[in-house]
Amino acid sequence: MSFVSGQKYRFVYSYMSIPDTLNKNNIINENMVLEIDKDKSVFISQRKMISDSVMAEDAKKGIMTMPDENINTRYIIVKKYPDFKTNLITDEFSTSYRFIISDDRSLHWVLLPEKRTIGNYECQKAELDFAGRKWIAWFTEEIPFNDGPYKFKGLPGLIIEIKDLSNSHGFQLQGMKKIEDKSVPVIIDEKKKIRSFTFKDFVTFYKEYRKDPAKEFRQRVLSGDVYYESEEKRQEHMKLIESLRKERVKKDNNIIELDLLK
Structure with missing residues (x-):
């Protein structure tokens, strides 16, 4: 495939992750999409991209559709060219807000002389210390995107493969194509209220969230936003939600940005 500046391209990666260090047999596999345009790139779960598109089309017809329950990776990452300003967009931490987290951290790559062929591309090795993990990447100058x-x-050049040394998280390029008009568009929900964070502010929020992941829900209940038939049912449901969310956080102890847990 030849690559022309200004055209749109879609790259599909397999993403392997092990969310729980105490259950390493629970390996999550998911296809992710990197869509490159002339002024930005968008990185999103393929399932989420399709689910969001279906919901958007159904909404135009007055039909309410629920999101795909099998989506594992719910964030979207947008890099704006040419300076690669990076934003992570997610509704994972709130039912009321869509978070936009700006991340201006520099990546200090070390290029190594080692080369290997992956698929049809000659690739070069690079190393990176980032977010509490050491990463090994293979990139190719034959695909002229610094993404x-x-x-x-x-x-x-484009990263073809990257994984951390513990093999807890890894991405591998599976395929690519030019974007046609009939391709599934990337949808970013604009209806939710927005909370914007610098990365430093998000770190503070995230540490508090892990200590009390049901805080927002509890506040909604206490303010009367959630109705219950009786005080007994209210207490029972609140305890259930708190227990489920604490258990989910406990099992999510091997996140991609490991230094957030420090």
């Missing part, structure tokens, strides 16, 4: 999966960027 890659997740927040990875800044190499002299």
Whole structure:
């Protein structure tokens, strides 16, 4: 495939992750999409992209459709060119707000002389210390985009493969194509209220969230936003939600940005 500046391209990566260090047999596999346009790139779960598109089309017809329950990765990452300003967009932490988290951290790659062929592309090795993990990447100058999966960027070509040394998280390019008009569009929900964070402010929020993941729900209940038939049912449901969310956080102990847990 030849690559022309200004055209749209879609790259599909497989994403492997192990969310719980105490259950390493629970390996999550998901296809992710990196869509590159002339002024930005968008990185999103393929399932989420399709689900969001279906919901948007159904909404135009007055039909309410629920999101795909099998989506594992719910964030969207947008990198704006040419400076690669990076925003992570997510509704994972709130039912009322869509978070936009700006991340201006620099990536300090170390290019290594080692080369290997992956698929049809000659690739070069690079190393990176980022977010509490050491990463090994393979990139190719034959695909002239200084981009890659997740927040990875800044190499002299597209990242074909990247994984951390513990093999807890890894991305592998599976395929690519030029974007046609009939392709599924990337949908970013604009209806929710927005909370914007610098990365530093988000770190503070995230640490508090992990200590009390049911805080927002509890506040909604106490303010009367959630109705219950009796005080007994209210207390019972609140305890259930708090228990479920604390258990979910407990099992999510091997996140991609490991230093957020420090």
